[in-house]
Amino acid sequence: MSPTSRVDALSSIDAAAPVDRSNQADVAYDRLKRLILDGALPAGAQMLEQEAATRLNMSRTPVREAMVRLRQEGMVEIRPRHGMRVLPVSARDMAEIYEVLTALEGIAAEAVARKGIAARPLASLRAAVADMDKALEAGDLVNWAEADERFHFQLVQLSGNSRLIQMVGQLWDQAHRARMLTLQLRPTPTNSVTEHAALVDAIASGDPESARQIHEDHRRRAGKMLVELLERLGLTQL
Amino acid sequence: MSPTSRVDALSSIDAAAPVDRSNQADVAYDRLKRLILDGALPAGAQMLEQEAATRLNMSRTPVREAMVRLRQEGMVEIRPRHGMRVLPVSARDMAEIYEVLTALEGIAAEAVARKGIAARPLASLRAAVADMDKALEAGDLVNWAEADERFHFQLVQLSGNSRLIQMVGQLWDQAHRARMLTLQLRPTPTNSVTEHAALVDAIASGDPESARQIHEDHRRRAGKMLVELLERLGLTQL
DNA sequence: GACACAATTTACGTATGCATTATCAGGGAG
DNA sequence: CTCCCTGATAATGCATACGTAAATTGTGTC
The missing domain is CATH 1.20.120.530 (GntR ligand-binding domain-like)
Structure with a gap:
């Protein structure tokens, strides 16, 4: 298990492995989460929707969905004009x-x-x-x-x-x-x-x-x- | 944390009553969740994105976001061509x-x-x-x-x-x-x-x-x- | 009558357009 | 020099457009 995402570890063990990564929103979710867990996006780091979209080579739509998911998981907060912000852990x-x-x-x-x-x-x-x-x-x-x-x-x-x-x-x-x-x-x-x-x-x-x-x-x-x-x-x- | 959920049901207790509901996605989330919790959408009930959008008088975009949130909370599942489906509780x-x-x-x-x-x-x-x-x-x-x-x-x-x-x-x-x-x-x-x-x-x-x-x-x-x-x-x- | 297959419909996933509104820069007043 | 106000800029939230693929309907064969 790589020191990356718990979720990845889950899917590697879980029987029904979601092989079909044909889904842009999932890709965005995985990659953003990876960036955060690996520390590439440290606490307090902000990223605009368009910024992430360009970086991930997709449109804002799937990026937005990914951000919503990350927010619900308590990884980031979303502030109206500042994109997502990686939550610090005190x-x-x-x-x-x-x-x-x-x-x-x-x-x-x-x-x-x-x-x-x-x-x-x-x-x-x-x-x-x-x-x-x-x-x-x-x-x-x-x-x-x-x-x-x-x-x-x-x-x-x-x-x-x-x-x-x-x-x-x-x-x-x-x-x-x-x-x-x-x-x-x-x-x-x-x-x-x-x-x-x-x-x-x-x-x-x-x-x-x-x-x-x-x-x-x-x-x-x-x-x-x-x-x-x-x-x-x-x-x-x- | 979800703006509605449990908290809104008992909003008399909660200090910050979310009046500002200027946000369509939140409205969609609240209303769909309410429908489910109240049993208006019983277990197994399905609802297409467009269906919900029409019903809530908005476009598919905020509805979709709401559905993603409900899925992450374990309230519904999303099946590609069948919209969201209210999860039964066994x-x-x-x-x-x-x-x-x-x-x-x-x-x-x-x-x-x-x-x-x-x-x-x-x-x-x-x-x-x-x-x-x-x-x-x-x-x-x-x-x-x-x-x-x-x-x-x-x-x-x-x-x-x-x-x-x-x-x-x-x-x-x-x-x-x-x-x-x-x-x-x-x-x-x-x-x-x-x-x-x-x-x-x-x-x-x-x-x-x-x-x-x-x-x-x-x-x-x-x-x-x-x-x-x-x-x-x-x-x-x- | 049952079934295989093709045509059609349709729901979704994603991209894009657009109005709104917060942010920021710049200039003038104090 | 600081502060306030105003206009420009830009990011968002949502609507809409569009291609794809699944589901459904229809058709013909056995």
């Missing part, structure tokens, strides 16, 4: 995001533990944990982040709750830039492997309450750390 | 919705209890509970539902978490029709007053864990009841 935003994420991923873990997990996805989760471990030992934070995302993504997918999946994805996208930018500034996530392993064990042994508790604690801790880090650094424009 | 959907709602409203209650609640909003919550009581004694289920919604809405608002507020609103909207349609079929919510009162007490006394627990149990029970009711009645097209 420490307060991250606190909001992680508060919700904690609850949502908590019930995802609970649901998976309750439903029981097949051998294949269980192995996949363990593999992600192993990858995190390897990346940490190699001092490769980017790979660690990738494996971490993969773990959480798979877990949520396994819940089978489409609304849960969609909402978590949206929150992840909102937090993506802040996570990436703080990756090098945050303390090394040495405990993450143990924590994830404990979660997998709780799931494997079919203990929903523990699974939820562990994951909530995990996310809450991560959120607290990130928020404090952002506040300490005075970063309010990520 | 028992399984309700299970999904309530699973997420339980978690989200749970942390909302927790957050409010943790932050502490001022006298005014506290009184407002108690008033909603009192209204529920009155409505129940009068055998007026519609009023009961209204007061119940108002209670939950205010509670979530008090959390101050805009993302939480938005997501809960979206889920409520999705579940709205099913709730209304089962209102007369479900057992009388005799316990609801006691449960809500207990939650208010937990919040007033600043007990986040209890508040969360109580609200989660409350929502879980309500969800379970609704899902079972829908399954029993074989209602999969609400």
Whole structure:
């Protein structure tokens, strides 16, 4: 999974892969979102409809549709004469995001533990944990982040709750830039492997309450750390 | 956040009443959504862009934008040659919705209890509970539902978490029709007053864990009841 | 009567046109 | 030098135009 869009990751796993990218509005949506997630359009950056249309080699119509979608996802705001503006993510935003994420991923873990997990996805989760471990030992934070995302993504997918999946994805996208930018500034996530392993064990042994508790604690801790880090650094424009 | 949705239904609460509706796309969005929530466009109903445009006395352009927004909110699907189609809500959907709602409203209650609640909003919550009581004694289920919604809405608002507020609103909207349609079929919510009162007490006394627990149990029970009711009645097209 | 295929209709996706109105520059008043 | 007012500029929101492709209707064959 590339460090790009959650949505892309979704579609790569989802059975019905939308192959037919014959749709300009979708193209615009994907490309604009990619620009934002990758930081090519940083917080506060503005882009006019016509500007984006020229850049994407299409008319304003599909661009406009894409912008409306991005606005609804909380990625940008649309201001009448200034085009879309990439929303900054403040420490307060991250606190909001992680508060919700904690609850949502908590019930995802609970649901998976309750439903029981097949051998294949269980192995996949363990593999992600192993990858995190390897990346940490190699001092490769980017790979660690990738494996971490993969773990959480798979877990949520396994819940089978489409609304849960969609909402978590949206929150992840909102937090993506802040996570990436703080990756090098945050303390090394040495405990993450143990924590994830404990979660997998709780799931494997079919203990929903523990699974939820562990994951909530995990996310809450991560959120607290990130928020404090952002506040300490005075970063309010990520 | 959607300008209308849940918020407008209870606009008496919302401070900023959107008077400026000079925007056709917003008008289209509001009116189409209203049609769906009120059941004028029942599940499975289809409406072409041109059809809606004529009906709303505008061109296809703003109608199209409205439809895109409704799609992203999970209210309709858009099928290339058949316009938008109002999505049915199955028992399984309700299970999904309530699973997420339980978690989200749970942390909302927790957050409010943790932050502490001022006298005014506290009184407002108690008033909603009192209204529920009155409505129940009068055998007026519609009023009961209204007061119940108002209670939950205010509670979530008090959390101050805009993302939480938005997501809960979206889920409520999705579940709205099913709730209304089962209102007369479900057992009388005799316990609801006691449960809500207990939650208010937990919040007033600043007990986040209890508040969360109580609200989660409350929502879980309500969800379970609704899902079972829908399954029993074989209602999969609400 | 059923079915295959062609002609026609039509809904959509996108491009473009246009009136409105916010923004910005420039000049004059204080 | 600063501020206000006015006209030019430009971005938007919406309407409309248009080509494409799906759906539907009609026709002929078996």
